Amino acid sequence: MDQFHLHLVSDSTGETLQSMTKAALVQFEGISPVEHVWTLTRTVRQLDDILDSIIKRPGLVLYTLVNKEMREVLELGCQRVGVPCVSVLDPVLTAFSSFLGQEIRRLPGRQHMLDKNYFGRIEALNFTMAHDDGQMAEDLYEAQIVLVGVSRTSKTPTSFYLAHRGYKTANIPIVPEIKLPESLFNLSRKTMVIGLTTSPDRLSQIRKNRLLSLNQRVDTDYVDRDRIKEEVIFARKLCTREGWPVIDVSRRSVEETAAQIMTLYNRRKEENKDRMR
CATH class of the missing domain: 3.40.50 (Rossmann fold)
Incomplete structure (x- = not known):
């Protein structure tokens, strides 16, 4: 499979997701995915439109959504059409939560705050x-x-x-x-x-x-x-x-x-x- 649809769904600018995807793709020869980048995704209505696109162009779905309801909607929608759906930040967040002994705050786009x-x-x-x-x-x-x-x-x-x-x-x-x-x-x-x-x-x-x-x-x-x-x-x-x-x-x-x-x-x-x- 040298070409496939790749859906990147983010509740922020999508920079983190695109960077991680780029870092992963360079490890595979001759791969040129058709990327569909969905940024600032913060409502279920937006997810409905994204899921419609995923149904028409099935492929791999990677996401960085922190809101629990939004995650569930996306994951269930992907399950219904048999499309793999992966939260790329979960392993990192889980590791930090365990190490620091703190709950994850689930605040979208917090890394882009004017600090x-x-x-x-x-x-x-x-x-x-x-x-x-x-x-x-x-x-x-x-x-x-x-x-x-x-x-x-x-x-x-x-x-x-x-x-x-x-x-x-x-x-x-x-x-x-x-x-x-x-x-x-x-x-x-x-x-x-x-x-x-x-x-x-x-x-x-x-x-x-x-x-x-x-x-x-x-x-x-x-x-x-x-x-x-x-x-x-x-x-x-x-x-x-x-x-x-x-x-x-x-x-x-x-x-x-x-x-x-x-x-x-x-x-x-x-x-x-x-x-x-």
Whole structure:
């Protein structure tokens, strides 16, 4: 079965459900489900419409509904037509409930409440937008993470991914002929500078594709492999000299790169705490 209908039913935005589904599907070869995403499902009337669609397009049903009545309506409806129906959060919630000795509160969408963490993410996004591509370098000390690297090493998308996770992130391009801001070399241990790099061949192709998408010439130093190799070596030597860790993004997605950055940053944070004790 390489194609099937997949119904994702959520009482919130559906982000959690879609992320878990994506993580599970990558473990199976040649599978391309037809997804039907149902978000903000909070009334039985909405469920009736969803069940009608499930009957017409039977397949696997995954849900994140916390209201007991809503869960029962969906599960019974799926049972009647012989469709598998799975609550993906139940094992996790049960484990937390048992460990913490507390009842599950069953509040839909609670993870999206306007709490301190939410406003922290908004602040991080605003900071990152203002400090993209070397802008406003005079207040780099406010950043938690600074990414450096030559052009087209995924600095911007990685910065915004980190910002979405609540990390104030700035990024600065390394160009051999252009002097880097002095503020970059005067940061405290609270700010972590990390270099991003990739292979010259891959970088040349990425830059060439970029110029082609903009209908610009590709016979320039910007895509010349020897020139790029010099840039990459220059950037690596700089990071080594300054003691900045370097991550090769050649075979990594933005999410994987960001995960390693967060690990490095949080490890540094713990080390700083230990020093203060």
